[in-house]
Amino acid sequence: MSTKLLLDKANIEGIRFYKAYRENGGYAAVEKAFKMTPTEIVEEVKKSGLRGRGGAGFPTGMKWSFLAKPEGVPRYLVCNADESEPGTFKDRYLMEFLPHLLIEGLIISSFALGSNRTYIYIRGEYAWIPDILEHAIEEAKQNGWLGKNILGTGFDCEIYVQRGAGAYICGEETALIESLEGKRGNPRIKPPFPAIKGLWESPTVVNNVETLAAIVPIFNIGGEEYAKIGVGKSTGTKLISACGNINKPGVYEIDMTISVEEFVYSDEYCGGIPNGKRLKACIPGGSSVPILPANLLFKTAKGETRLMNYESLSDGGFATGSMMGSGGFIVLDEDQCIVRHTLTLARFYHHESCGQCSPCREGTGWMKRVLYNLEYGKGKLSDIDLLWDIQRRIEGNTICPLGDAAAWPVAAAIRHFRDEFEWHVLNPEESQVRNFGLAHYADAREVMV
Amino acid sequence: MIQFSEKSLNEVQKIFARYPEGKQKSALLPVLHLAQEEFGGWLDVPVMDYVAELLGITPIEVYEVATFYSMYNMKPVGKFVFEVCQTGPCMLRGSDDIINYIKSKLGISVGETTPDGLFTLKVVECLGACGYAPMMQLGKHFREHLTPEKVDSIIEECRSFSAINN
Ligand SMILES: Cc1cc2nc3c(=O)[nH]c(=O)nc-3n(C[C@H](O)[C@H](O)[C@H](O)COP(=O)(O)O)c2cc1C
Ligand code: SF4
Numbered sequence: 001m002s003t004k005l006l007l008d009k010a011n012i013e014g015i016r017f018y019k020a021y022r023e024n025g026g027y028a029a030v031e032k033a034f035k036m037t038p039t040e041i042v043e044e045v046k047k048s049g050l051r052g053r054g055g056a057g058f059p060t061g062m063k064w065s066f067l068a069k070p071e072g073v074p075r076y077l078v079c080n081a082d083e084s085e086p087g088t089f090k091d092r093y094l095m096e097f098l099p100h101l102l103i104e105g106l107i108i109s110s111f112a113l114g115s116n117r118t119y120i121y122i123r124g125e126y127a128w129i130p131d132i133l134e135h136a137i138e139e140a141k142q143n144g145w146l147g148k149n150i151l152g153t154g155f156d157c158e159i160y161v162q163r164g165a166g167a168y169i170c171g172e173e174t175a176l177i178e179s180l181e182g183k184r185g186n187p188r189i190k191p192p193f194p195a196i197k198g199l200w201e202s203p204t205v206v207n208n209v210e211t212l213a214a215i216v217p218i219f220n221i222g223g224e225e226y227a228k229i230g231v232g233k234s235t236g237t238k239l240i241s242a243c244g245n246i247n248k249p250g251v252y253e254i255d256m257t258i259s260v261e262e263f264v265y266s267d268e269y270c271g272g273i274p275n276g277k278r279l280k281a282c283i284p285g286g287s288s289v290p291i292l293p294a295n296l297l298f299k300t301a302k303g304e305t306r307l308m309n310y311e312s313l314s315d316g317g318f319a320t321g322s323m324m325g326s327g328g329f330i331v332l333d334e335d336q337c338i339v340r341h342t343l344t345l346a347r348f349y350h351h352e353s354c355g356q357c358s359p360c361r362e363g364t365g366w367m368k369r370v371l372y373n374l375e376y377g378k379g380k381l382s383d384i385d386l387l388w389d390i391q392r393r394i395e396g397n398t399i400c401p402l403g404d405a406a407a408w409p410v411a412a413a414i415r416h417f418r419d420e421f422e423w424h425v426l427n428p429e430e431s432q433v434r435n436f437g438l439a440h441y442a443d444a445r446e447v448m449v
Numbered sequence: 450m451i452q453f454s455e456k457s458l459n460e461v462q463k464i465f466a467r468y469p470e471g472k473q474k475s476a477l478l479p480v481l482h483l484a485q486e487e488f489g490g491w492l493d494v495p496v497m498d499y500v501a502e503l504l505g506i507t508p509i510e511v512y513e514v515a516t517f518y519s520m521y522n523m524k525p526v527g528k529f530v531f532e533v534c535q536t537g538p539c540m541l542r543g544s545d546d547i548i549n550y551i552k553s554k555l556g557i558s559v560g561e562t563t564p565d566g567l568f569t570l571k572v573v574e575c576l577g578a579c580g581y582a583p584m585m586q587l588g589k590h591f592r593e594h595l596t597p598e599k600v601d602s603i604i605e606e607c608r609s610f611s612a613i614n615n
């Protein structure tokens with residue numbers, strides 16, 4: 001059993017409500033933190049080594065210390081609950097089943113940052129969750145954890161839930177801020193960064209749901225203890241949402257010392273591949289990160305065991321590695337078609353491009369059309385090089401990272417599965433009725449023994 | 450004349466109170482959700498103009514937002530909208546088959562509404578339920594782990610709900 005810090009109480013009857021949450025140690029972290037000064041809280045978070053769980057993995061304490069504090073100007077904390085990266089559904093789990101954990105984390109974080117109005121921006125499709133959150137907020141308020149002069153510190157705080165309306169791009173922090181201001185979700189050109197000019201031109205911190213929930217165990221056990229869990233710069237625990245061709249899809253909390261192989265095959269986690277099929281490939285961190293063929297998933301190119309943490313998953317760079325990303329773990333079995341899967345992702349990014357930059361707006365549509373032709377037996381061999389060229393011209397040439405996020409999956413698919421693309425071109429009819437299969441991407445377990 | 454019910458007007462006031470003085474424009478997304486719910490499931494131009502007036506902003510500010518976000522309908526839809534996810538993780542678990550099944554069962558293509566005005570079929574991109582695929586959104590809730598049998602029973606459920614409430 002690995003350490004559980006977030007989901008340890010998930011199975012307690014009634015934990016969604018204040019009574020059970022409080023009786024099981026809830027809000028103790030607020031009591032502890034409110035005895036400290038905001039600066040001490042930020043220091044404690046730095047000590048914990050916590051890294052942002054939204055995808056980029058930026059150290060949270062450091063991010064907090066960048067927040068500008070001009071006299072007489074309000075500051076804002078915004079919780080990013082937009083969760084729209086394909087393969088990712090962990091924040092939903094936290095909000096649905098442990099709403100008070102998030103609220104508790106938000107109270108401590110708001111106090112540390114001096115945010116008197118804190119917003120949870122949640123994707124519009126999670127339409128039933130705002131009621132759950134608002135109920136928890138109301139309970140917290142009735143019990144004196146929110147509102148005016150919390151615990152006699154003189155600190156006032158309200159938390160509000162704002163629903164989005166269907167737009168992946170609103171997960172990008174500046175697009176999210178625009179959306180919260182009642183506008184289209186067009187990312188802003190940076191600088192200025194939100195820490196200087198964010199919501200309504202005020203200094204703003206945007207953090208992911210899981211990041212803010214992790215603040216609670218950090219104060220319960222202390223930053224130093226938190227930092228001892230995990231390995232290296234991957235401290236604490238991480239939620240992984242596992243999906244695709246596995247026996248037990250779902251949300252798992254891991255400490256970041258377990259191997260990818262254990263995660264895929266152990267009954268505690270994914271429980272292996274259904275119907276006795278073999279593993280073909282995996283996207284370990286949400287649709288934006290590079291796909292890895294089975295032979296690079298369990299072992300790095302250097303032959304070391306690959307672990308479920310930031311450093312190990314990215315070992316080898318993009319040539320032979322991938323990324324931790326948002327923790328959306330997508331598994332493909334031997335019968336899945338890489339071209340078709342990549343097409344659905346390209347279609348997704350094209351649909352979600354906000355349209356401000358031409359490389360992203362045009363490039364994503366172009367990649368989608370080329371992939372469509374390849375998938376439906378109308379492609380040419382030169383299309384594969386064309387795809388490579390388009391993705392290369394998007395990457396790094398756009399206002400926000402959605403462009404990169406659209407380019408990387410296509411690049412990685414071609415890098416590792418070029419022969420499958422070629423097979424589609426050379427066997428247009430056969431590719432309509434049959435998939436390429438495993439070919440030389442032999443099962444990683446067979447390679448290893 | 451387009452006018453929110455008393456209940457919705459109260460709701461709008463509560464939404465305004467979430468933001469600092471002078472920042473009511475932030476209420477636009479939540480108020481458009483309310484408007485779509487109250488005025489027939491889509492946002493007609495007069496509805497958007499009414500929302501603009503309520504928020505004290507120009508109509509174009511409402512149109513540009515309403516057309517940007519995929520949850521706002523710019524044309525009428527059926528009483529029950531099946532929004533089936535088709536992105537990679539759902540595709541790996543058979544969303545293509547479910548979409549085809551719904552098409553043949555309802556006799557419509559993606560984007561169409563049944564002649565009786567009851568059902569609209571839409572395909573959407575990842576809804577954050579990848580582990581419970583295949584899935585669709587129906588109103589405020591998700592329907593997960595879809596099978597043909599489950600789709601049949603959802604269709605039945607909608608038909609009888611509509612028969613009772615007509
Ligand atoms: C296109 C795009 C989509 C994103 N979507 C999300 C999201 O759904 N949830 C999230 O927390 N962060 C998302 N991010 C990352 C945010 O911009 C931001 O880095 C994050 O909320 C910071 O929180 P953290 O430091 O706690 O990770 C996205 C970024 C990009 C470029
Ligand atoms: S990269 Fe794409 S999504 Fe990001 S700002 Fe440019 S067009 Fe919009």
Ligand code: FES
Nearest residue numbers: 534539576578579
């Ligand atoms: S891919 Fe369908 S819900 Fe995520």
